[in-house]
Amino acid sequence: MSIDGQLPPKARLLRAAAELLANSGGSAVSTRQVTQLAGVTAPTLYHHFGDKEGLFDAVVAAGFDEYVAGERDFAPSGQPLEDIRRMWDNHVQFGLKQPELYLVMFGNIRPESRPAIVADAEALMEEMLNKAAVSGQLNVPPKEAARSILAANVGVTLMLIAEKVPERNLELSAMTRDAMIFAVSTEQARDNGSVDSGKSSVVVAAIALNAALQASHSDQLSSSELKLFLEWLHRISNSSTS
Amino acid sequence: MSIDGQLPPKARLLRAAAELLANSGGSAVSTRQVTQLAGVTAPTLYHHFGDKEGLFDAVVAAGFDEYVAGERDFAPSGQPLEDIRRMWDNHVQFGLKQPELYLVMFGNIRPESRPAIVADAEALMEEMLNKAAVSGQLNVPPKEAARSILAANVGVTLMLIAEKVPERNLELSAMTRDAMIFAVSTEQARDNGSVDSGKSSVVVAAIALNAALQASHSDQLSSSELKLFLEWLHRISNSSTS
DNA sequence: TAGCACCTATAGCAACGCTATATGAACTGC
DNA sequence: GCAGTTCATATAGCGTTGCTATAGGTGCTA
Numbered sequence: 001m002s003i004d005g006q007l008p009p010k011a012r013l014l015r016a017a018a019e020l021l022a023n024s025g026g027s028a029v030s031t032r033q034v035t036q037l038a039g040v041t042a043p044t045l046y047h048h049f050g051d052k053e054g055l056f057d058a059v060v061a062a063g064f065d066e067y068v069a070g071e072r073d074f075a076p077s078g079q080p081l082e083d084i085r086r087m088w089d090n091h092v093q094f095g096l097k098q099p100e101l102y103l104v105m106f107g108n109i110r111p112e113s114r115p116a117i118v119a120d121a122e123a124l125m126e127e128m129l130n131k132a133a134v135s136g137q138l139n140v141p142p143k144e145a146a147r148s149i150l151a152a153n154v155g156v157t158l159m160l161i162a163e164k165v166p167e168r169n170l171e172l173s174a175m176t177r178d179a180m181i182f183a184v185s186t187e188q189a190r191d192n193g194s195v196d197s198g199k200s201s202v203v204v205a206a207i208a209l210n211a212a213l214q215a216s217h218s219d220q221l222s223s224s225e226l227k228l229f230l231e232w233l234h235r236i237s238n239s240s241t242s
Numbered sequence: 243m244s245i246d247g248q249l250p251p252k253a254r255l256l257r258a259a260a261e262l263l264a265n266s267g268g269s270a271v272s273t274r275q276v277t278q279l280a281g282v283t284a285p286t287l288y289h290h291f292g293d294k295e296g297l298f299d300a301v302v303a304a305g306f307d308e309y310v311a312g313e314r315d316f317a318p319s320g321q322p323l324e325d326i327r328r329m330w331d332n333h334v335q336f337g338l339k340q341p342e343l344y345l346v347m348f349g350n351i352r353p354e355s356r357p358a359i360v361a362d363a364e365a366l367m368e369e370m371l372n373k374a375a376v377s378g379q380l381n382v383p384p385k386e387a388a389r390s391i392l393a394a395n396v397g398v399t400l401m402l403i404a405e406k407v408p409e410r411n412l413e414l415s416a417m418t419r420d421a422m423i424f425a426v427s428t429e430q431a432r433d434n435g436s437v438d439s440g441k442s443s444v445v446v447a448a449i450a451l452n453a454a455l456q457a458s459h460s461d462q463l464s465s466s467e468l469k470l471f472l473e474w475l476h477r478i479s480n481s482s483t484s
Numbered sequence: 485t486a487g488c489a490c491c492t493a494t495a496g497c498a499a500c501g502c503t504a505t506a507t508g509a510a511c512t513g514c
Numbered sequence: 515g516c517a518g519t520t521c522a523t524a525t526a527g528c529g530t531t532g533c534t535a536t537a538g539g540t541g542c543t544a
Contacts, residue, residue, distance in 0.1 A: 285522090
């Protein structure tokens with residue numbers, strides 16, 4: 001049993017590692033298993049990937065492309081928060097479909113050696129949340145919202161993976177998901193699924209902020225700062241006449 | 243260097259394993275390290291604990307007692323949901339104080355071999371949530387609420403552990419915590435004051451404008467003006483914390 | 485053809501989790 | 515008081531792990 005084809009050894013190693021990870025059923029995957037399945041000897045592996053973790057990282061990178069592709073396919077809707085829901089579900093599905101790969105990506109957390117994958121996933125979610133923020137649907141800064149939602153998303157997925165298949169209750173995921181999205185969204189977004197979305201933009205936001213600032217006596221800026229700030233705000237508000 | 247005392251070998255093994263786990267700094271702890279530090283040979287370990295995992299489980303059980311003790315100390319207040327908040331914080335603190343131990347307890351998730359600890363922690367939280375349910379403060383069954391909250395709690399803690407110490411932002415924890423508690427609580431409980439999202443409209447508007455500005459490349463302000471403007475905006479966006 | 489990267493294989497090291505077997509010590513029944 | 519049994523520990527080593535020092539082959543450029 002080997003992964004031949006005429007593929008070069010590097011590709012065969014990747015394919016073998018991915019297959020073993022996907023089918024290992026929770027037990028560890030050894031370099032010897034991988035090299036044997038790839039029809040290659042140990043030094044080849046270490047020549048191409050440095051070490052075992054390097055190989056797995058490469059597999060994960062491929063898996064992450066798939067993950068991202070899934071996330072992006074779901075993204076075109078005009079409702080950012082609805083897209084976040086789909087991202088969440090896609091994340092969970094990815095974890096349940098390929099638990100071994102997922103554990104390598106999100107489970108093996110170690111201080112000082114955090115996989116870049118997590119940061120990428122975070123950025124992906126932040127990007128989407130940014131759209132929500134633009135249309136005034138967000139209660140907190142997108143970056144923090146992304147971290148918070150992703151943390152809960154990972155926690156739920158890990159818990160579901162840890163459960164035996166027949167006992168898995170996706171209700172857990174749905175409930176946690178909605179709780180997190182609800183928590184970061186504004187009332188406006190909650191009432192109206194879509195909001196005005198399209199035309200929001202800088203001007204609308206500036207006008208809203210302008211009104212809110214003048215009504216609230218915020219003390220985050222000094223009076224001189226505030227004066228200048230309001231002047232700029234005014235400039236922005238009046239700028240795009242379109 | 244060994245853990246002598248006149249303690250029996252079993253206790254010495256436990257102590258040695260706990261110490262190595264606490265100081266391992268993320269790298270794996272081997273049975274040989276443990277037995278050497280305990281001044282014992284391998285079969286003794288396997289006689290008492292079956293295998294490596296059995297030993298670590300025993301260490302974890304001791305650590306869990308400490309964890310539970312912390313949770314129970316916090317519990318006597320009359321407001322169950324407030325107690326849940328403290329349980330959450332205690333959980334996070336436990337994870338940050340003893341990350342290695344925590345990773346063994348909650349991080350090494352594998353299908354089919356889920357540590358009993360997780361179930362125990364779940365039961366502990368469910369017990370507390372039950373009190374909330376009795377007094378009509380709960381929106382969903384306590385069991386599901388416990389699973390959901392714990393999943394998010396673990397996710398947040400893992401994410402915080404994965405971050406380098408100086409970058410750790412406990413706001414992430416507080417925000418996620420409140421979101422989860424809010425989601426499972428009834429309106430009655432929310433009015434009671436334990437949970438409050440309370441962002442002013444200024445903050446919401448500032449967040450929206452911030453996102454809109456960064457997305458639109460507006461040219462109404464010079465780059466130096468824009469820089470300062472964004473800095474102030476950031477200040478406003480981050481001003482209100484729970 | 486000579487030289488030079490690049491790639492792969494042979495062989496093996498040190499460390500790992502774990503165990504078959506044996507030996508001492510402590511208790512039990514008579 | 516002694517044989518039998520059980521518990522607890524040690525000696526020695528098995529099979530596997532991640533990884534590498536070294537060497538050889540292959541194809542390209544000069």
